[in-house]
Amino acid sequence: MTKVYKQKIRVRVAPSPTGNLHVGTAQSALYNFLFARHHGGEFILRIEDTDKERSKPEYEKNIMAGLEWLGLKWDEFYRSSERSIHYEKYLQKLLDEKKAFWCYHTIEELEEEKKEQMKKKEAPRHICGHKYQEPTGKEKQIIRLSVDENSTRVISFQDSVRGLIEFEQKVVGDLSLAKDLKIPLYNFAVVVDDCEMAISHVIRGEDHISNTPKQILIFEALGTAVPQFAHLPLLLGTDRSKLSKRHGPTSLDQYREAGYLPEAIVNFLALLGWTGKDSREILTKNEIIEQFRLEDVHKSGAVFDIKKLNWINSQYIKMFNDEGLVEEARPFIEKYFGEQPKEMIIKIAPMLRERLEYFDQVKEFKFFFTEPEYDPELLVWKKSDKPGAKKALEKAKEILESKVEWQIFDEKYIRSELDRLAEAEFVGDRGAVYWPLRVALSGEKFSPDPVQIMNILGRDKTLTRIEKATHK
C-alpha cells in the first residue's frame, strides 16, 4: 500500500520570516511533517531569511512558536543568513564553469525588454546579450544562470500530487541567481540548501510550480540530483482567491488567541487538502500520520471554512473532562473576569463543554462573574406583563427561600416546584415563571437554563439577583 522509498526521507518547510506564521504555511509545514513521520524520515525547519530588509527576528520567533504549538517538532534547524559561505562557494563554482555570468543590464533595460516581449506576446524573461564577453564601460549588476534560449527542450517533472508537469525551457531565460557573491536570491538559495541538506522531497504550495523549472535548471547546473516535487493546493478565501488578510484572520496566533485547540487546527488543516482512507473526520495526529500519503493530496484549492473549523473545535472541546476543561478555559476566563477559583470554573465546566466552539466565547458567560445589567423590560415574558413578571419572581423567591435545600441542590425538585407555580398562578405557562427568572439571573435574552444557573450561583447570589429584579 504505502510507497516505499529507497533513500532517506528528508523534507523541509522553508518559511521566510517576513510575517507571522500564516495558516497556509502551517498547513504546508503540517503536510511535510506528516509525510516525514509516516515514512520515519526527517522534518527540517529552514528559515529563509535571505531578504534582509523584510526579515525580522520577531517573525522568526512567531513562526517557531506556532509550529511548536501545533506539535510539529522539527529534527533540524537552519537559517539561510548563516549559510552564506555555501552560496558563495557554489556561485563561484558556476561562474568558474561559465554556467553563470555577470549581467550588466540595468533594471531600466530589463523593463524595456519585458515591455517589448509583452508587445510581441512572448513570455517575459531576460535574454542576456553579453553572456560571455564583458562589455566595456558598464557596471556589473547581477549574477545570472546561463540558459540556452534557443533550446527546444521541455523541462518536465513528475509531481507527486499532480503528475507530469511540463515547461518549455525557452520561456525561462537567463534567470537571476544572486545580487553578488554574498547575496543570493531565493531560487538559488533554495536549491543550494535543498541540495546540501539532502532534501528528498520538496513539498510546498502550488504557487511554487512555476519556480520549479528554474530550480531544476539550477540543480542541473550544480550537477546534483533533483528532488521529488509535490505541490500542495492553496488555501482559499471565500471568494476563491488565495487566502489573505481581507478574508479574515490568517495568522495562526490569531486562532490560538481565540482559543482554538492545536489538535483541532491540525485536524482541520489536514482535511483541507487531503482525505484519508476512512470516512471519519475527527482524527488524531497519529491516525493522520498513519494514513497520510502524498498521492491522496487534492489537486485543487480548498476554501478555508471557519464554520467547519468551529465545529471540529467544538468536537474536541466535548472530549475534555471537567478538569481538562478548567485548565483550557481558565486563562480565557481570567482574561475577562480576573482571577477565579477553580471550584467556580469547574462548576460551569459541563456548560462550557456543551456550548463552546472556541474558548474566547467564555466571555458570553459573564453573568457568572459579574452582576448582570439589563433593561427591566426584558424581564417580561412575551405572553405576560410587568405585574406578572414581578409576581413570578416574588413567588419563585418564596419557593427558593423556604423549600430549597441549597446544600444538596436538587434541580429536578426545584423544577417540579416551579412547574407547580406555573400551574397554580399562570395557567401552566412555564415561560411566565422561567423567563423572568432567567433574565433576573443572567441579564441575557439567550442563556442557559435558570435552574442550572442557580445551582452555580448559589443561594445568596441567586436570591439577591431575584430580589433586585422585583424592584425593577
Place this chain on the structure above:
RNA sequence: GGCGCAUUCGUCUAGUGGCUAGGACACAUGCUUCUCAGGCAUGUAACAGGGGUUCGAUCCCCCUAUGCGCUACCA
C-alpha cells in the same frame, strides 16, 4: 499578454463506464414545549458547457468557458 494548475451540493469532499451520485459542515423543519446552545430525527441542495469514444458516460479523449497561481535585482 505569456506560462502553469484546477473544475462533483453554498463549503469540505467520496465515488464508479451502468448507483435513487454517498458523507460532513452550513442551512431549513420537527421533537426535546422558558430563550439560546446542545442532542435526536427529517429535508433542500452538485457532476461547468459543447463535441466525440461507447450499447451506455459524472468517470476516457478533444475543445471551450470560468477560476486561481506565477510572471522581480521578494520569498
